[in-house]
Amino acid sequence: MIALPPLRGRVQRDAPLAPVTWFRVGGPAEILFRPADADDLVALLAGLAEDVPLTVIGAASNLIVRDGGVPGVVVRLGGAFGAIERDGDGFIAGAAALDAVLAEHAAAAGLAGLEFLSGIPGSIGGAVAMNAGAYGAEVKDVLDWVEIATAAGLRKHSVPELNCRYRHSDLPPRGVVVRARFRAHPGDSAAISARMAEIRANREASQPVRARTGGSTFRNPPGAKAWALIDAAGCRGMVRGGAQVSEKHCNFLLNTGTATAADIEGLGEDVRAHVKEHCGTELIWEIIRLGVPA
Template sequence: MSASVHMADAPLPPLRGRVQAGAALGPATWFRVGGPAELLARPADVDDLLRLLRRAELPITVIGAASNLIVRDGGVRGIVLRLARGFGDVEVEADGVVAGAAALDATVAEHAAAAGLSGLEFLSGIPGSIGGAVAMNAGAYGAEVADVLDWAEIATADGLLRVRAAELRLSYRRSQLPPGGVVTRARFRAVPGEKAAIAARMAAIRESREATQPVRARTGGSTFANPPGHKAWALIDAAGCRGRVLGGAQVSEKHCNFLLNTGEATAADLEDLGDAVRAAVLAHSGISLEWEIKRIGERAA
């Protein structure tokens, strides 16, 4: 535990994991922007997490790999919860994979491929962790979590629940977790396949990402969800927003549903540019884009 947090004064129970006051969050995000967490908690394991959820006195905000996230410049009040080492295990079974919430999506795909299990290749194209993938029903390359999820274990203030996929009511980029629930691990179905074919599919996904997305830039993945019957990038392009700049933020020239931090962007630059794009698309097409990137915290005073 960080020496800067004295538990007698802090509104959370003693944890075996790490707790930091005023922890910088920006460096942990893919955009590399944003203010600090009032408290950043990284529980050691499920028991530690349950203790925190039962007894915390401040609001809790959960972050994962922070790949699809803007932390606003004023930082985040309360407790920011990030699952780390104790939640990263990946277990391969005969017909599926059980993965901790902190395991990266790509890592799960690689474990399945090494075991000759097919059906999870699409996870290699999603830049995030399993907890976030379940919480937002992440998808790419023609598949989504709803297609392969058996169950998720979810920590709540009342205890640990194992919830069947159907109970989560997974829909496009959404799930209905229990109130205050935190995904701790999940099981994904897979089927035996030819290792060479699985490897080829994953290689094709990597090549497609490299060719069409700004994967080496400071970005946050897809900015807006695709409206029914439309592609967000095409609406943005048609509205004349490809390459649009605001401060240190830019709409990617390569894929205009991606925002970029060109080097000196603030979180406000990115969010304001995103809102300007939404306004331009609405004016041009009459379609309202919904943010896919999660935005947390407060704007700078």
């Protein structure tokens, strides 16, 4: 049995993860830990044996948890990490705060520059970790600093230290994003609201936002769009078990109601193989896949 240091947060063994993922599939976490606060998180990181696997999940919007579950300790940050505070011309947001909620705070304050976050499903911690982006902007474009918890304690990191690039940031080993500061600038409230409404309408029209999905499945290759390559390879609507390539946006995979994690991941690999055969491009997964097969 995995030994844990004294902790104040909630510890749950053999904890179901499927209900918290957007796909609604997957096995349990060997241990699921919801820290009470940042100090509690540091206590876990400092006291956990280095050979025990550590996984951090946020809103689980772009995640496949495999059917055999996730070994080791899974950390999920909750309400104590969800605060959003005005800080001069910007905001300090906790890692559990939703990207869209931060965009709404900025709009309410008449501050521009964060509208694109309203089109990114997920939480701030995940957005920083993967340098999320949409609608012509990326997190790194509006990020000032990030506070990260490690076994050595809490430390603020500058954006250059994270070496942010397309869908990736270099976090310290076993480091967990706790909060981050985002900068904005004064703008016209009507224009800000109109831009966010445009983004919401675009998502509704072009993406299966009400389905059991995980968002964009594959990264866009240089100079190309993943969805266009998938469509050209004849994969729109392709099915494997209870999983389907979305007819609406073919860079989205769907759980039609009976899918397993193996169905969804296997369908993704089928798509990759078809695209590779059709045009020679090897698609790279954007969705994170965790755990072990059944």
